[in-house]
Amino acid sequence: MSEARVNHPGLIVPVGHVEPVPRRIRGTVDGRTVLDTRNALYVWEWPGYPQYSIPLRDVAEGALTDEGRTGKLSPGPARRHALHAGSQVREAAAWVWEEGAPERLLGTARFRWDAIDAWYEEDEQVFVHPRSPYTRVDALRSSSGVRVEVDGVVLADAPHAVLLFETGLPTRYYVERPYVDWTVLEPADTVTACPYKGTTTGYWSFTSRTATHADIAWSYDFPTPQVASIAGMVAFYNEQVDLSVDGAFVPRPVPVSRDAWQRAHER
Template identity: 65%
Template sequence: MTTENVQHPSLIAPVGHLEPVPRRIRGTLGGRVAFDTRRALYVWERPAYPQFSIPVRDMVDAALIDEGHSELHGAGPARRHTLQVGQEVREGAAWVWEDGAPESLHGTVRFEWEALDSWFEEDEPVFVHPRSPYSRVDALSSSSNVRVELEGVVLAEAPRCVKLFETGLPTRYYLDRLYVDFTRLRHSDTVTRCPYKGTTSSYWSFDGEVATHDDIAWAYDLPTFQANRIAGMVAFLNERVDLYVDGELLPRPSRQSK
């Protein structure tokens, strides 16, 4: 693999990869527990992160209704089912693995994440998708100088930062708000969630002379414990701004998630 113009480690789990989940996994719908298991499997249907595959025998107050339609889902063929939990019905919410999928997946079901009201690892809620066991997030204090420009306008310049290293993503540079020129930014109502960092508290856009640049900066006022060093700080989307670190303009990476 070439490392030219690559500034962060690549993801390592191939599509179709399976691993056991050493955590208790629960899902709820309509105030009821749909499943409760200590025997889930990680299954990678895409390289970025896995999904949970849940043993059918560990479904609690739920029923699956076969919809008679099969598709390939990374690890192999799966048959689409409706999920019913009490009076709650979610069509197309579940995929039961069929012949052609790895044997260890037989007798398990992969749920559409949004079909459930909530997911838990042990007693802690999980948002967006499962955390990959091969991914880590490190937030490190740094004396690197960071300057952010867009359309030639300086939006921030800080003598120090917190660098957030997240597997498979570009380094994010979190800056104290003191060094951000909020007179140039417009607050946005956008909210996003990350299973590793938590829920964003603010987003900002920039209305330039050439174009409007929506949601180019964000903050986590109450991040997860693992990312607590970025609390209240502001990061800009490397992919859409001119980012100078210690005087060097970084190449813009391809578009990624935050």
């Protein structure tokens, strides 16, 4: 097994970084528009991607009510608010920034993503989280051979692949399905989504003699147009497999941790 290491460029945006959003941002709850602004801000609560912070003047009148709780988010202190839209009440839906947070955030609110039914940039719906203006995703065809093994069992052996490069994440190697050994993989019900690639249409697990490796591979049958070349292909988590490219082993990458960011949003 190869030693884990970082073999891709790291994230460069510091926590607490704030930038203007040059797009109209709207949010709806139960079909009602609860926020509509051309003056949103990006705020990074972890280096991976930003959240929107919305000027309070661009939130529907009376939509936010103070819940009487102040918390310390990564960029600074904020006061928790509930969101009201018609008969809908979403508790812990927004944090209104207080003194001690970056000055540009004062007078704005960062909404919990799932407290809003649908987010829009201009007239296009945005899924999972805001797209980072500093993230680039490239899918490049490669004539390099890719071999994937786990516990000595070959899961895939392909003469070529599509390599997907995404800012701050390990390179992913997508191979065509005829080069995957489907006799050793088990379908899983898992579905994940990515604002840059779309929604997965398949996940697979592998059980070796010693362990079960859940959700070790995935596929996008209908990816976004920007990465259309990975459609129908299969990728494996480099962090969980022994992968070689043109016969040379690729060290397992160190996973990007989101634990701290997730804990902050579960409060």
